[in-house]
Amino acid sequence: MAPESDVKIQDTSVPAAKNGGTFHEGLKDGLAIGLGYLSVSFSFGILAVSSGLSWWQAVLVSLTNITSAGQVAGVGIMSASGGLIEMMISQIVINLRYSLMAISLSQKTDRSMNTVKRALLAYGLTDEIFGVAVSKDHEVGSKYFFGLTVLPVTGWVTGTLLGAILGGIFPEFLTNALAVGIYGMFISIVIPKAKHxxxxxxxxxxxxxxxxxxxxxxxxxxxxxxxxxxxxxxxxxxxxxxxxxxxxxxxxxxxxx
Amino acid sequence: MNITVFLTYLFVMAFTTYLVRALPFTLFRKKITSKRIKAFFDLIPYTVLSAMTFPAILYATGSLPTACAGLAVALVLSFFEKSLLTVAVGACVATLAATGVMMLIQMK
Structure with missing residues (x-):
């Protein structure tokens, strides 16, 4: 089914893809998020290593979770040797907003989002990706959404790696200033919408x-x-x-x- | 940390996080027709991000004045609808500049 999706099977797929946005458009929209994540996950890398994880463990956590608040809490539970049930509940509670966002985004997806694609693409649903996707003036197609997730995921994982390895070298005032970046991103999603x-x-x-x-x-x-x-x-x-x-x-x- | 212990934690953490995202996204497909429910889900992202930003941003740098500098610049840049990256970088630069000013003041 994967090779078929790239070739136009019937003419309905062309307007559908255009309507839902292209991979390239998604990639472009994701660039800013990716760069932002690079700096934010840098801080996470520092935190994870100082909590007792090795650099590759910090990178694996970022690669498999893609969530700032959940990861910070999760690493805290790991370093405190907390229970697995506690880990599960903390992740559900902290990440519950993604459920709300997933339902909200569902209202805006086009027909290209089948069950398999939804199951795969759900991995990359974050606050900022959601914020950008819902603010589009067109429906969200699978190609667009995939493009949108590529650079943020890359930035998130790369930033964690850099932070885990280089974190100790950076002075504290610099890492502190970088931490404001994530809130700057939140603000940049809310304010323009609130203005109108x-x-x-x-x-x-x-x-x-x-x-x-x-x-x-x-x-x-x-x-x-x-x-x-x-x-x-x-x-x-x-x-x-x-x-x-x-x-x-x-x-x-x-x-x- | 012991590798087996780490991988167990990692699996539980990642799998839970994944299900929180994937279950509603794959199972909940119906278009919502109720205007009120629709409005609720339209508002949720903005209220979530607002609640996550305040008051957390004030404590993000470990110093209230530098955090306020970052916040102010982020608010102004977003008001003029600058891109996500411009706002994020602007906020970081403003925080750094404020940190520099604070250091100068403390040195005197």
Whole structure:
């Protein structure tokens, strides 16, 4: 089935591929994420080695997980000799947002996304890849999505390798400054959208406020893990948006897609 | 770390993370028709990223003033809809510059 997919089988595949975006377009869109990941995973490489992993173990963790927060928690559990159930639960909780994103992205995929491709491409679903994919003005096809994941995965793994090996050489102030990069990427996804949609703006502010409450109120902080805090803040803020705003401005995009 | 122990952890970690992504992506295929549910899933990425950024970004550098410099530059660059990379690099450079200024102030 793989060789067939490259050759146009019937004429429907051509407009479908164009509509869902090309591999090259995905590659281009993924470049910025890949470069960003290179610097962020550099920090992860440093952290993993300082937690007792060897350089190849740090690289394997990055290659098989592609998730910043989940990996940081996972490496922490490894170095503390935590239980496997704990590992499982922490990964489910911290990465639960990917489930929400997967369902959300499902609403935007075109017909080229069959079960096998979905099962393979799900591996590369990250916050930033999702953010870029959903912000496209066309449907997301398998070729586009594959292209979009190539450079970020490469950057994530390469950065981890570099960090694991070179981390000790870099001065701390430099690695600290590089850590801001990942949040810069988050901001660059949210702000342009918030600028054009009051609902997104309001919901983002609500999410920030709840997240801060969960962090700064001592009782809440000691009872709710950071992974859960993100989920609670995000779900409440989105629900407020759903029930307090009319949904006309979201509708126009759907008509186009 | 013992290789067998590491590989066991790695497998559990990677497999769980994979299923969290792949199960909903492969099983949940129906187009959602309800406007409200659709709006919920449209909003989720932005609320997730917002909640992950605040207040975490303030503590990312280990120094509030340098983190604020990075945050401010990221906000301004994104407001003018600069690319992902420009914003990320701009934030890092601003943080580095602020770190330099802080070092100068502390030296005096």
């Amino acid at each position: 949609s009051r609902m997104v703006m309001a919901c983002s502010l609500i999410a920030c406020t709840i997240s801060c409450l969960l962090f700064y109120v001592p009782w809440l902080k000691s009872h709710i893990s950071s992974g859960f805090a993100v989920i609670i803040a995000a779900v409440i803020a989105a629900l407020v948006g759903v029930f307090c705003f009319p949904h006309d401005d979201e509708g126009e995009k759907e008509v186009a897609a």
